[in-house]
Amino acid sequence: MSRIPFSNVAERRELPPALAISTVIFSLRDDPRTGRKSLWMPLVRRTREPFRNQWALPGGPLGPRDSLIDAAAANLRDTTGLIPRYLEQLYAFGHPDRSPTRRVVSIVYWALVREDDAHDTDTEATSVLRDDPHVAWFRADDLAARQDLAFDHQEIIEYALWRLRNKVEYGSIAYRLLGERFTLAQVREVYEAVLDKELDPANFRRALRSATDIAETDEFLSGGKHRPPRLYRYTGSPTHRLESENIA
Amino acid sequence: MSRIPFSNVAERRELPPALAISTVIFSLRDDPRTGRKSLWMPLVRRTREPFRNQWALPGGPLGPRDSLIDAAAANLRDTTGLIPRYLEQLYAFGHPDRSPTRRVVSIVYWALVREDDAHDTDTEATSVLRDDPHVAWFRADDLAARQDLAFDHQEIIEYALWRLRNKVEYGSIAYRLLGERFTLAQVREVYEAVLDKELDPANFRRALRSATDIAETDEFLSGGKHRPPRLYRYTGSPTHRLESENIA
Structure with missing residues (x-):
């Protein structure tokens, strides 16, 4: 042209x-x-x-x-x-x-x-x-x-x-940034990064467990030295097909 | 051109x-x-x-x-x-x-x-x-x-x-469709219109009163025959200036 x-x-x-x-x-x-x-x-x-x-x-x-x-x-x-x-x-x-x-x-x-x-x-x-x-x-x-x-x-x-x-559900952000399965500690890292401040682990776990858009799975993170932490998954509200186009 | x-x-x-x-x-x-x-x-x-x-x-x-x-x-x-x-x-x-x-x-x-x-x-x-x-x-x-x-x-x-x-807070919708002040009955009409179904007035009032984005005012609707209903206002989260441009 x-x-x-x-x-x-x-x-x-x-x-x-x-x-x-x-x-x-x-x-x-x-x-x-x-x-x-x-x-x-x-x-x-x-x-x-x-x-x-x-x-x-x-x-x-x-x-x-x-x-x-x-x-x-x-x-x-x-x-x-x-x-x-x-x-x-x-x-x-x-x-x-x-x-x-x-x-x-x-x-x-x-x-x-x-x-x-x-x-x-x-x-x-x-x-x-x-x-x-x-x-x-x-x-x-x-x-x-x-x-x-x-x-x-x-x-x-x-x-x-x-x-x-x-404006974004944090469960959804965790899912996008972390993948299908994540630990509560990983979700806290996401919150801390997004909000740019440190959060108390115990209070955070309590608050997050009552959140409606994250559910526990029967799986645990493998590979650590300590008792393996439980993995959670995102169960949030569906996105519209216009907004949920997967690329890869 | x-x-x-x-x-x-x-x-x-x-x-x-x-x-x-x-x-x-x-x-x-x-x-x-x-x-x-x-x-x-x-x-x-x-x-x-x-x-x-x-x-x-x-x-x-x-x-x-x-x-x-x-x-x-x-x-x-x-x-x-x-x-x-x-x-x-x-x-x-x-x-x-x-x-x-x-x-x-x-x-x-x-x-x-x-x-x-x-x-x-x-x-x-x-x-x-x-x-x-x-x-x-x-x-x-x-x-x-x-x-x-x-x-x-x-x-x-x-x-x-x-x-x-x-994706829209109902308090915000009520505010946009009804104006600065509105009764709980008017908000119910908005919900009924948006959801396209009839809602029970008593249950609705109870649920709405616990909503965080609507607060009561000291004002009452004038002009009715019965006890005048209280007016409420929207107190929801602020919108970004990009999204809240007022035209008129």
Whole structure:
């Protein structure tokens, strides 16, 4: 396709809005600063204007034959090598001035990725030591406070964190981040990472046992030195088929 | 802007996706079939291909300078004369085949409209008697079962109903549909309309009083014959500023 020959920003602004798909990816990682796990996410360093060399959410234009969710999964695969098991639509961002050149509306997906799937990834500090320092993982809370991200991506990340903390059942988050079976201690690690604070183990176990969306199984975690802890599973309310498309 | 001269569907499909904004509008209305209130919504009859003469959600293309929510409010105003007090983003629908001609991605908003604001509106049966039978109100549950709506709008309506029934705090729905102050009997009417079934008044009052997102006020409804019922207010969790843009 040929480039449209508009050189003037005012003229470009009168073009129909372009459409892009971006993805916020959360995963648990050990956080050396707190000694607990916390929420991390990968960003990509932009190689083109606008915002060249600044960090941005993985994303790109919507191809003519891709479904929205396929585009989100492809962006992820191409930029981070990750194949998420679960993607959900987060929100569409369309402020007229969110891009300094042509107007772009971004439909943003989010993914919760298991820690085991997100291995071999660099932080911002280590990524610059590699040949291809274009992807790095950041502590999500640090990003929500940064002012140097591309476009309105700081605002998008801040909103994704708000949604995770306010609108999502924790049983569901545990299931997405941990897998089909998990211990109560693992669920506490998820809560601590999402809420970014330490929780009392005994009080937490009591509160969680009365939660309606987690049920115990007959299975126990194997491999530990002590009495093996019981495994639990998510039994929460069904999601709509539009919101529960499994990728892999 | 001139029309793009592609006559061939396959060629049009390779164009970048176009962007449209549509809006699902819910309001309570008396339902003669049940004697209760139920959920109704307005649709517009399309005057152009594709799907000419079929009923569709109010909507249209996104103008170059409109924010997404302004476009949703403008569509509503232009098609139904309504100025909604509250609009929320529902979901973006982007299946490659949802439009038979050029690909269109629709970002859908939803509005809960107070019954008083939605006066002077016709049902499908009465709208054909007027000069301009291009807007009519339909019982939402009837629409979710119809096969003759334009595009994938039946699927969008079915999803909006699912969200309303599964993911929204009822205190918040009552507040949006009824206003700042409401009686417990009015909240029961909302629940009955949303769930489409009759509820026992005494049991309902007991359950509602223990709900955390509704609190009693010192005010009472005036004007009735009997002891005036107490007014309640919504105290639910705050919405994110992205989701709580007030229009009027």
